[in-house]
Amino acid sequence: xxxxxxxxxxxxxxxxxxxxxxxxxxxxxxxxxxxxxxxxxxxxxxxxxxxxxxxxxxxxxxxxxxxxxxxxxxxxxxxxxxxxxxxxxxxxxxxxxxxxxxxxxxxxxxxxxxxxxxxxxxxxxxxxxxxxxxxxxxxxxxxxxxxxxxxxxxxxxxxxxxxxxxxxxxxxxxxxxxxxxxxxxxxxxxxxxxxxxxxxxxxxxxxxxxxxxxxxxxxxxxxxxxxxxxxxxxxxxxxxxxxxxxxxxxxxxxxxxxxxxxxxxxxxxxxxxxxxxxxxxxxxxxxxxxxxxxxxxxxxxxxxxxxxxxxxxxxxxxxxxxxxxxxxxxxxxxxxxxxxxxxxxxxxxxxxxxxxxx
Amino acid sequence: xxxxxxxxxxxxxxxxxxxxxxxxxxxxxxxxxxxxxxxxxxxxxxxxxxxxxxxxxxxxxxxxxxxxxxxxxxxxxxxxxxxxxxxxxxxxxxxxxxxxxxxxxxxxxxxxxxxxxxxxxxxxxxxxxxx
Numbered sequence: 001x002x003x004x005x006x007x008x009x010x011x012x013x014x015x016x017x018x019x020x021x022x023x024x025x026x027x028x029x030x031x032x033x034x035x036x037x038x039x040x041x042x043x044x045x046x047x048x049x050x051x052x053x054x055x056x057x058x059x060x061x062x063x064x065x066x067x068x069x070x071x072x073x074x075x076x077x078x079x080x081x082x083x084x085x086x087x088x089x090x091x092x093x094x095x096x097x098x099x100x101x102x103x104x105x106x107x108x109x110x111x112x113x114x115x116x117x118x119x120x121x122x123x124x125x126x127x128x129x130x131x132x133x134x135x136x137x138x139x140x141x142x143x144x145x146x147x148x149x150x151x152x153x154x155x156x157x158x159x160x161x162x163x164x165x166x167x168x169x170x171x172x173x174x175x176x177x178x179x180x181x182x183x184x185x186x187x188x189x190x191x192x193x194x195x196x197x198x199x200x201x202x203x204x205x206x207x208x209x210x211x212x213x214x215x216x217x218x219x220x221x222x223x224x225x226x227x228x229x230x231x232x233x234x235x236x237x238x239x240x241x242x243x244x245x246x247x248x249x250x251x252x253x254x255x256x257x258x259x260x261x262x263x264x265x266x267x268x269x270x271x272x273x274x275x276x277x278x279x280x281x282x283x284x285x286x287x288x289x290x291x292x293x294x295x296x297x298x299x300x301x302x303x304x305x306x307x308x309x310x311x312x313x314x315x316x317x318x319x320x321x322x323x324x325x326x327x328x329x330x331x332x333x334x335x336x337x338x339x340x341x342x343x344x345x346x347x348x349x350x351x352x353x354x355x356x357x358x
Numbered sequence: 359x360x361x362x363x364x365x366x367x368x369x370x371x372x373x374x375x376x377x378x379x380x381x382x383x384x385x386x387x388x389x390x391x392x393x394x395x396x397x398x399x400x401x402x403x404x405x406x407x408x409x410x411x412x413x414x415x416x417x418x419x420x421x422x423x424x425x426x427x428x429x430x431x432x433x434x435x436x437x438x439x440x441x442x443x444x445x446x447x448x449x450x451x452x453x454x455x456x457x458x459x460x461x462x463x464x465x466x467x468x469x470x471x472x473x474x475x476x477x478x479x480x481x482x483x484x485x486x487x488x489x
Contacts, residue, residue, distance in 0.1 A: 291363075
């Protein structure tokens, strides 16, 4: 049968991201997907030669506009590990709260985009309506909506007083109620199920071999979540990785829905037992040594490799983003799929090419 | 908190065998990181074993840097290997998917392959003499 190459992206209704796919199709079946990324590679890793390790937190936070806080947090944790800085417990809890708020707004962003991709416009709007409430909480507690700027080496810049904690807990009640309404539709609506169930199945072994991370890995039944490593305040909170066993697009959606409620629970736990005390310690000297730091972003495990030689500029700064790790799985999912399923499959890995083009 | 992790420096000739051993133990490939150092490149292959991080490191000379591809063992390694080529000009032999230098469209070719020269010491500013 004759083969046709259909270009997909970088300007596509479901994926306004700088990634291009050449879809080799036979009739309506995709037999191969050839990716092109790197259109806007920013070279942020190279910037460590210009910015000293203290001010580089601002650069790390700008790697992504969605999981910005966790990028900054991971960078800070890596430097703190090299320099053996004792971060105050209160700062750990505050980082956990803001990290989980980031996860909620990222997952809601994805759910909205997924609904939009399926043509379910009202669900898209409801998802983003709830997301606005989360962004309002973030703005009230950090001063920022996209870039929080609240994490620094040695702790955090802002505290939450008793009033802010009370207001946040009260707002969480409303957010949780709204989340339950939105996720009920995602998990039970027949049109959502018809669009996602059985589409793009990844077995646990395939997900593992392809190096998948985050909800993509957990939806295939592999219980890997970097939060179980116990960084920040997670070692003192109760949580278990959310998993599904079906491995299809619906399972990837369901994992994110369940993780929304898990994040609400984690924020409540953290604010319920947040210890009093300082929020930062003074940092003196320059880092010397190396470390690989892993944390769990909304899209999955992010890896920061830092190497320092005792000067104020790092010798090497390398970020492996979750989307970078999930791209091979996306290409695998596209092989043999129907052309009409391509947007759904691309969306289900929650691609963030902005992160990947660090 | 410093995460628990191990690092083993191995010879380039032992890379494939060591990576195969990792795969046999059920390790997931986490990342490959190249670092340009004076006189050599340092390549770190990191693996996850039940949440424990284990890294293998090879050091290769800066002149004609070559390393075998691990793509036949870990199919997902092709992105890391193309990245090493495009940013550091490291020749990865036998890549399963080769973008031939087109994974990243950077203005400066192999920009990460250079080692930053030590900054010159700042000279005292000349203050104009007033009569």
